[in-house]
Amino acid sequence: MNPLAVLAAAPAVPYDKAGRYVAAAFIVLFAIVLIYVAIMATKLQRLERDLGDINRELDRRQREQAESADGVGPAVGAATAAAAQENAS
């Protein structure tokens, strides 16, 4: 026999007034938990945005450090060469 037909013939939640009230009580709990999850998702999105800002700032600083480290070598070398030339002359 088709299980759906069995369920339709003898439903777990009766379709009468009592079934509707019991379903309503469970829907209240479900709806409130769902609202809470939605609020929590919004808060998590905000946290993710803040973490993104922090990550971007860290990346920018690392790039700046790397660029200045690259720049320090030749600049110091040029200054040293200029000083040596001055001394030689």
Added chain:
Amino acid sequence: MHGKGLRALTLATLVALSATFALVVFWAPNDADQGFIQKIFYLHVPVAIITLIAYVVAGIFAWRQLKTGSREWDLRSYVVIHIALIFNIVGLLTGAIWAKASWGHWWVWDEPTLVSFLIVFLLYATYQPLRFSIEDPERQARYASVFAIIAGAFVPLNFMAVRMATSLVHPRTFGTANGGLPGEMMFVFLVSIVAMGLLFWLIVKYEIAQKTLTWQIRALRRRLLGDDAVAPLGRSAAPTIAPQEAPAR
């Protein structure tokens, strides 16, 4: 370390809630007197019991806050009361649905159990405005803790007073001369209490983890980007946690 064990707790809560739902709908016998409507009992009563226990637990946390001066305990007490209030609303709504289904009225004013539960709700509804009215975080934590302790002590007193009051309307399930619940109903009821307790604990843990994380990120932003990168704190009912107090994750 508030996020620790969240996955396991979430799974346990899901399993317990699913089991409760299945047992209530498919397994628990229909009440001889009320029929199918009585199944609201497996939702309404555990939610109400967890709510009342939570208020007492919040009082204990508040007492710890006064004793140690730690904002961590204030945060725990605040979050427990916050979530208990939501559970309280669920208890009131499901109770009203049950009352309408079995008595024909959404609310019965001469029923001590209902009215006392509403009084407890209204009492705790003043907790957030009380906190909001105090700007200094230290004073806010102290006053809120005193409130939570006194209100937490009121809850069991209120419960006992109602139990002692005789009522012919609201059903008494435990410790009555007519006997308690039959075995199958009691089993489903206990599973439901465990499920609601897990759900409550899970939400409290999520809330505390989220709040702690927010404060840690705020502190990190300030250290990295300077004070200008962090919006000034407005007045809030929620407790503030100093960065050094925010637990390491």
